[in-house]
Amino acid sequence: MSERLVEVEVLRYNPETDSEPHFQRYSVSCEEEWVVLDALNHVKETIDPTLSYRWSCHMAVCGSCGMMINGEPKLACKAFLRNYEGVIRVEPLAHFPIERDLVTVIDDFVSKLARVKPYLIPKEDKPLSAGEYRQTPAQLKKYKQYTLCINCMLCYSACPEYGLIPKYIGPAALSLAHRYNADSRDGGREERAQEVAATEGVWDCSFVGACSEVCPEHVDPASAIQQEKIANMVDWYKEHLMPGGAK
Amino acid sequence: MAKSNKPLVWGPFAAGGTITAFVTPVLIVLTLLAALGYVPEMLGYENLRGVLAHWFAKLSVSVIIFLSLWSVAHRLRITCYDLGVRADALVAAALYLAAVLGSVAAVVYLARI
Numbered sequence: 158m159s160e161r162l163v164e165v166e167v168l169r170y171n172p173e174t175d176s177e178p179h180f181q182r183y184s185v186s187c188e189e190e191w192v193v194l195d196a197l198n199h200v201k202e203t204i205d206p207t208l209s210y211r212w213s214c215h216m217a218v219c220g221s222c223g224m225m226i227n228g229e230p231k232l233a234c235k236a237f238l239r240n241y242e243g244v245i246r247v248e249p250l251a252h253f254p255i256e257r258d259l260v261t262v263i264d265d266f267v268s269k270l271a272r273v274k275p276y277l278i279p280k281e282d283k284p285l286s287a288g289e290y291r292q293t294p295a296q297l298k299k300y301k302q303y304t305l306c307i308n309c310m311l312c313y314s315a316c317p318e319y320g321l322i323p324k325y326i327g328p329a330a331l332s333l334a335h336r337y338n339a340d341s342r343d344g345g346r347e348e349r350a351q352e353v354a355a356t357e358g359v360w361d362c363s364f365v366g367a368c369s370e371v372c373p374e375h376v377d378p379a380s381a382i383q384q385e386k387i388a389n390m391v392d393w394y395k396e397h398l399m400p401g402g403a404k
Numbered sequence: 405m406a407k408s409n410k411p412l413v414w415g416p417f418a419a420g421g422t423i424t425a426f427v428t429p430v431l432i433v434l435t436l437l438a439a440l441g442y443v444p445e446m447l448g449y450e451n452l453r454g455v456l457a458h459w460f461a462k463l464s465v466s467v468i469i470f471l472s473l474w475s476v477a478h479r480l481r482i483t484c485y486d487l488g489v490r491a492d493a494l495v496a497a498a499l500y501l502a503a504v505l506g507s508v509a510a511v512v513y514l515a516r517i
């Protein structure tokens with residue numbers, strides 16, 4: 158296995174001692190097949206135990222290692238060092254406040270997730286004895302892709318609208334709302350519309366598409382948002398233009 | 405939270421975007437052909453004028469022009485916002501008005517054929 162000396166420049170911030178963040182450079186002897194997360198782990202284990210960042214699975218499943226790598230939102234466990242030349246700049250996810258070093262404050266995202274009611278709201282309540290809610294493969298296919306989100310928040314970092322309008326509910330939460338809206342067993346679309354059809358819901362999206370480009374799970378949040386826009390537009394015209402449709 | 409009224413302006417924007425995606429390339433090809441001197445008989449001036457004499461052709465062309473202009477106006481409105489022009493109500497009013505005026509001009513012109 159060949160080794161390579163890699164220079165990583167990491168944004169450091171300690172709220173107890175620093176008035177503002179600054180970069181710190183480390184030289185790390187890395188194996189050819191390492192990812193950025195391996196380099197950070199190596200720094201933490203051998204050079205600087207105070208370096209803080211989130212990670213858990215090391216296999217693009219838990220969604221906790223999102224960070225800006227050379228200015229792009231990436232999963233550190235999926236960003237191979239061999240794809241980078243020169244100094245690699247590592248920063249916390251853009252658009253989120255920094256808690257410490259590469260750790261961000263994610264409360265805004267978590268509360269938005271909860272607001273869209275990301276759970277099944279059954280169309281008809283039936284007793285257990287009536288059996289399971291059945292679904293055909295075609296019905297499953299309608300929303301399956303939107304179940305793959307790992308809540309890594311890369312899409313929020315990539316989205317210029319979220320950067321401009323912090324109230325915007327944002328790609329992952331809206332995709333999750335769509336995941337349930339598109340589920341044949343679900344009847345909660347009208348309830349979710351309180352958030353989804355609001356200005357801060359799908360209508361703050363201007364279809365930049367950056368979310369879909371950076372999503373490591375190919376969820377394609379932009380497509381979910383556009384489908385929700387069309388559905389909500391149809392609802393709006395029905396409510397306002399059809400006789401007796403006004404609510 | 406209250407539902408947004410954005411669908412009112414977004415509906416024609418989406419429709420216009422879809423239409424222009426199909427119509428614009430055709431228009432470009434036809435314009436290029438005309439510039440090179442190839443004007444198929446069917447698309448000659450007299451012929452097109454004849455087609456536009458029919459009320460249904462007038463209606464279709466008016467709708468296409470309105471939706472296309474509206475789509476451009478809405479896109480520009482969002483672009484202005486993204487470029488930092490935050491007087492959204494003013495920008496929106498000016499651009500939508502331009503789209504409506506353009507459409508009215510087209511209708512007036514078509515009506516005279």
Ligand code: SF4
Binds near residue numbers: 312
């Ligand atoms: S939609 Fe994709 S980028 Fe956004 S949080 Fe989910 S997995 Fe991450």
Ligand code: FES
Binds near residue numbers: 214215223
């Ligand atoms: S460590 Fe779990 S996604 Fe990277």
